[in-house]
Amino acid sequence: MRNSVWKDNPVTVTLIAIQVIIYLLMTLAGGSTNPAVLLRFGALQSAALQADEWWRLITPVFVHIGFAHLLINSITLYFIGMYIEQLFGHWRLLVIYLGSAVVGNLMSAYWLPAGISAGASTGIFGLFGAFIMLGASFRENQALRMLSRQFLILVVLNIVTDLMVPGIDLAGHLGGFIGGFLLAYLVGAPRLGRVNVIERTLATLVLVAGILVLFIKVS
Structure with a gap:
């Protein structure tokens, strides 16, 4: 008997549930497109952030501007999140998702102050980055390589769309993607095998250095 979606993917389901609840609360508080809300x-x-509200590097990942924004992100998170969680x-999914949000939001705050x-x-692009890491690290797995190419x-295509459509946070998307790619090396994927130690070390150093530089520039 197949396990339920919740039992197999509790983190993915919980993340989606939180952002839906936040959206409903925002709607009751005055609307999710209201800047003050x-x-x-x-x-x-x-x-x-410069006023020391650093928690805003994580909380934006649960906040959405309008129902369409929430719907598209929830559907995308559901499908890519299940892949990554499996x-x-x-816990590695959670680290990649929230860590990517931090990197993406730091990048966004720097480029769009x-x-x-x-x-x-930002977190979703991080999950895509994590999948690309799998294709690069486990090249002998043909299924992973094919899927990683499709996700790439x-x-x-999303980045090209970001360039053409005004109002989309390209910096946040790129930051999240890079953050997820590097974080995937940091946490590893023991269910699939061991990650090359040199690649893991280099990715960790680049990730830490990048976060420090962005943190200094934003603050």
Whole structure:
């Protein structure tokens, strides 16, 4: 008998449930497109980070601007999250997702200091980055290689769309993607095999250095 979606993917389901609940609370508080409501519920703003509200590096991943934004991100998180949770494990998914959000939001705050941004896409792009890492690290696994190539094409198409459509946080998406790629090396994927020690060390050093540089520039 197949296990339930919740039993197999508790972290993915919980993350989606949290952002749905936050959206409903924002709707009751005045609307998810209201800038004041967005900031009250944890949206990203560079000035707020400089006021030592560093928790905003994580909270924006649960905040969405409008129902369409929530719906698209929830569907995407559901499918990519299940892949990553099964391949990496529960807590590793959470580390990659939230860590990618931190990197993506730092990048966003640096490149778009005057704007307000929110959404799960920084974390979602991080999960895509993690899958690309699997294709690069476990080349002997043909299924992983094929899927990672397909996801890479999807990421490239999304980035092209970001360049053409105004108002989309390209910096946050790129930061999340890079963060997820590097974090995947850091946490490893023991269900699939061992990650090359040299690659893991280099990825960790680049990740730490990048976060420190962005942190200094934003603060």
